[in-house]
Amino acid sequence: MPEFLQEIVASPLFGLLLFDLAIVWPLWRILRRAGLSPWWALLALIPFGLVPVIGVLAHSRWPVLPERRKPVVKARRSV
Structure with a gap:
């Protein structure tokens, strides 16, 4: 392996870049599948x-999911 590649791989910034890619890419896909803007994933950098990205995921309505139906309460018959 060339010397400059060894220096790049050995630098801490390379590890940080790999970690950022490991976080942003899956988060981008999750946000897109949830029907939200995937640009929120860049805040993870x-x-x-x-923290705000997790808050948006947890507290917003996901447009992709169907609305829940309210349970129908049947009237009881008195004896």
Whole structure:
């Protein structure tokens, strides 16, 4: 392996780049499948940026999911 590639792989920034890709790419896909804007995934690149992304996922309505039907309450017959 060439020397410059060894330096790149050995640098901490390379590990950080791999970690960021390992977080952003799946998060991008999850947000897109949930029907939300996948651009929220880029917030994961900044420190503590993943916190609002998780909040958006947890507390927003997912347009892809169907609405839940309210349970039908049947009247009881008195004896």
